[in-house]
Amino acid sequence: MTPKITCLLIISVLTCAIQAANYFKPEFSTAISEALHTALISLKKETSNVETSEEAADKLLQLLHKKGYSRSKPDLVEAMLKILRKMNFFGCTKEQRSSYRTLDGSCNNLRYPEWGMSFRPQSRLLMPEYDDGVSSPRLRTSDGMGTLPNPRTVSNVVHANTRKALSVEPKASWHPFQWGQFLDHDLISTPVFTGRDNNPLQCCENLENENLQKMVCNPIYVPTGDSFFKDGTCMNVKRSAPALNLDCSTLSGPRQQENQLTSYIDGSQVYGSSMAELVKLRNKKSPEYMAVSEGDNLPFNDDNSACVLTVKSEKCFIAGEGRANVVPSLASYHTLLVQEHNRIVNVLKGLGWTDPEELFQEARKILIAQIQHITYNEFLRWLLSADTFTRYGLQPTGQGQFFTMYDQRINTDIANDFGIAYRMGHSWIPNRMVLSTEKGENVNKMDPDYKDLDQTYFNPHMLFMRGKTGAHRILKWMSRDNCPLSDRVVEDSARNKLFLQSGISFDLAALNINRGRDHGIPPYWKYRVNFCGENVNNPDSWESLTWHTENSIQLLRNVYASPKDIDLWTGLVTEDNRSQVIGPTLNCILGAQFKALKFGDRYWYERPEPEGFSVEKLNAIKGTSLAALICANLNDPNFLMPQNAMYVKLQGNPAVPCSTIPKLDLSSWRK
Template sequence: MFESSLARSYQKRLRHFQCAICVILLSVLLSISLLIMVSYNLSTDPDDGNGTAPRNLSLLRLGVDDDLLPLLNQSWPLDGEMSPTWTVPNLTSQAVAAAVVRGKDALKRRRLMERNLVPLATDSPASRAQRAAATSSSVKPLAETAFAAEEATRALLNGTDLTKSNAGIGLGPSTNSSFSEPAYCRPPVSPCTLSRYRSQDGSCNNLEHPITWGVASTPFRRALPAVYGDGISSPREGVDGASLPSARDVSVTVHRPSYAHDTQFTVMLAVWGQFIDHDITATALSKGENSSSISCCNSNTTHPECFPVRLDKEDPFYQDYNLTCMEFVRSAPAPTCHFGPREQLNQATAFLDASAVYSFSEIKSYQLREGIDGQLRMLKLGPWELLPPSTDPNDGCNTVEMNAKGRYCFESGDDRANENLHLTTIHLIWARQHNRVAAIMKKHNPAWDDETVFQEARRIVGAQMQHITYAEFLPAILGQDVMWALNLTLAEYGHADVYDPSVDPSIANHFSAAAFRFAHTLLPGLIHNVDSSTGTISYTHLHEMLFNPYALYTEKGPKYAMRSAMNTPVHAVDPHITSELSEHLFERSPANASSVTPSPHPLPCGLDLVSLNIQRGRDHGLPAYPAWREHCGLFRPTNFTDLKKIFDPQSFNRICKIYKSVDDIDLYSGALAEEPRGRLLGPTLTCLVADQFLRLKVGDRFWYETSDEIIGFSVEQLIEIRKTTLAGVICANEELLDQAQPRVMEALSATNPLVDCKELPQPDFKPWKIPGPPTPAPPPRKPAPKKPWIKMSKSGHN
């Protein structure tokens, strides 16, 4: 027994000695690895001295794909390429005056021509597509001014051939009020008033550019010069001067239907993407006389703004309908205040300011308000509330059948709210959220008047939308590493003074017309919903949810809409798209066939969304796909062989088949074809989307994390705003919904399980309880230089 005990003691000491040796060896190895990593980081970390280098880039290199490294090494936000130099020599005042006359004459002839045009049938997919763009009647005079200036530019060129260079003519001299131009073509007529609240149209956000940067009804921003077929305005052509392949042929060849789901995310990701897209972009379309719709396929006289999609006689779908033409009208041109190439108009404010809830128009905003206690108007049906009804019979949504039952489509801050059931429901949720917050503000501060309560609630709702976008949506589509590298992450505590007045937050043309349309590929063909009481699963075809918000009139309608968005998985971001969108877009289902103006052809087939997206990019003169990779600092392909390194194999084979040259590839198709390598988006889409959202953060003077004493929230208020989640907002405003996953844009999982709605964190609004109406902080002792026309508000209101 003694010997046995001695042996065990010896073995125990031996094991201890061995463990000690192992620990020492591991420590040495870790120390050496750490020294190597630190020395590598010190030798390679970029530092430009102005804070624009990506944060902790050296650490990100350990986990970021090689494809993204050139992107992260760029200076952010990305610098745009300057417009080419104006090429017209010896420009005299007499030549300009003659050109202006020719431009005005061309506009007169156009107006005469429009009087004889027959608009689209009201109850047609093409008409609903044009209605979906929600072009305001105020756009027509702006577009006419732009058209006249465009024709004058054409006259100034005097037959100069620009098609060979394919580089455009550059921004020309000022038009000097030769035409009836908008206010942004002249210097501000009155000083900005520093207010606690945002203006409705985005003006005076940037005090150096108060009526242009990010303001509603101004041109989109160009990151790369437009590439028009004639250098001025005609749609982009192939590099050899020939026509590009039909957008529909590209759709059929490259963007075939697919049914592979990305089980990591839900349809709510696409719903939120569309909601904020409508908050920051609203491309205006060209209109006929009295802002009527334009018919391009069934008219003897073709409107100059027609750009229909050619359909092959043997098209796999449209041949059954004997169609060879798909309706498409060009975007309305925007006045640029100069002679030069065409630009397009963004009707919305660029900022994430909840204008989808409140509108970017002061007139529309007042129409949506109750006028009492800061509340928005609502339609009360028993114990629940819906958005106020729209009584416009020609809005492309209302039908005779439903109107006879007392059911109408709805009004909201954005006229596109009825486009699909999920979108209408999220509009409803946020209108309820405003009224809920306004009621709490009034309870805490009974002395506040209607205007103060409304503006304070609007201010909070805008902050919550910004927080959800940057805390839930962007990390899902960009990845946490890119978020951190590009300074898109949010502060965990306190304020974050990120505002840079030199950054233009205006929405980029390529972002609106191509890049942010990636979400269309996310949508599945069938939306499913599970009835928790019976366990039964029901399915709805996606196209049946378009312009069909009437399910909200049922007691459980909003609950089912939200539940289906949170339960249905999305497709992956790739060139594939469901046939519900590539064949049946805006097609009226038989149940809703009866309409205000019956169509001569009942139930016409739907449109192809992919074709419309590709056609829109060509309409806007967006440069081809390779130019955008170069813009992002990525490898630029010069031939089809180069694409093998970039595209997935199927997309590579199909794109090589349909395009003649790599420099013909449309941005929309090329960016979607990139291999994402485990991410949601490929490198080019990651770049273009990240750049725009970085601008929306650092270029917004009213960004919710600011410490500005006039417009900022207190530290205590920020703590509560940071408790906001989309799940929490939905649960707080849809009483019939009892459960939700904490991250509703992500699928159910062990780390994202269904929880009781009462368990989700909710902001406490007690920090907003103050003795009187909010007042702005006193003006600074030393006024900022170069801003002599800025003055302070006494009341804090606009």
């Protein structure tokens, strides 16, 4: 079907593009208008056989290449492609019949094709509360008479570890922490302002324009007498960049933030959220495979500024999501999933699959299904209460049963508030990274295979160690050691030494609080009452904090003038979980988001073909687990792996040889 390009639609695209340029880069306004006008006229002539927005975007890119735009103004091209994708310019004709997802998430929902796609404004559970009603960070107290406490002060009083030793979850392994972060990087990434040529803004210095400073900067000034940072220290914090709505109206409405990723659980951290990203990740000679470097590690990034290299011969890694190098354990998960994709391709080849593109897409579909199944069957079962799991319908269907409650009325865009709430996992961040022995045994602090976490930020060195088997050694360590307790405490590795380089570091707890205020996130109490429906008689009273211990309430009273001032993230992580992993308000917020991601996903793995699988294939997917996924790629049949990898070895969760844990059975895929 030939795309219907009407004059009205062209005018809409041009108008939106010009407004976007005026807002972000005024010098591109005329260029965008001319380039789009020329390209769209050419595109109308040359797209008689084009059916998808992705194919059309590629065609537009080719036309722009011919005219030299992409070489001289890469930002211009990216801006135009974003706008075309956002407006679903070319419809969903082919996607309606496809068994496979688009990379950018478009056309998952055929009624609302833009829902859940990349570069969308984040949704909201509650309306934003900016100080000026439009965009100024929420800094005033609830009564409007005072100023909220400094984020670093809140961090020092409420989130510091005053215990002598690290408190750990008695049953959980490190995998909940790392799966949680890995999953987060599949769901949400909020861009921040950058300076010219993408250089970092220096928000601790006065910019030329005071209004510009307020728009792009929100630094954290360390209070006098801080126990770690010197007096006068300033954390260079940039504001999140505002999103542009599909009708260009955000230029005058309440400020919203953008999600650079697809909202769906679709392996975007493995495959990317655009064709431009995927091209860099596929094996060029055998495109059914994902590219790897020596030792089956992630491919190398041509840009060595993407990480911190301490050994000249080493390289930064590249993955489907830009934060893969943040910590070695995260890079290990990225490595594992790429290895699993390639393993699936090899098995499918043995079952009669031959076409490279079909092999790639089916392996991608299977891998996404594994990610979804592990998330809901293992990770969320560990994280959420049994009541939340049932109330929101998060439990997988039984063997031989399809999920039949897909609802295209559900907006799957990730909620801004969820993005703040989900940072609860920062209390699980370890203070160390360890390469276990080959048998999975821990090493002591004096061993070179033991690293303090602050030594590993953005440094991939550990994955190059032990004959470039570092990823597998880290996976073994995570399977056998306990993660920190889920509570209000953020360890010093992240609270004082986050991204420590050349004596400069950040405080992750303070950043979380600061980010919530930047986004106009309402205070904690409003989520209890207005979103979760809790009956709170007098939210002005400290006695209303019925989900907090006396100790937590006292800490909060030491910094906040009123319980109505408590920031969302701080209020959530100080809730008493009462023998569960997280408290009730977190359960409510997370349950609602994960329900939307399941019920609003047309390609949910439990749905029947063509979007999902046959009964036989679905049963095979449901037979897999994180333990099976790890063991299938460790190449160590004798490693003793806890059967449920979210937990350490326990009574009822024995550690068994990897050789006894069945791999994903792909026999139903035989051609």
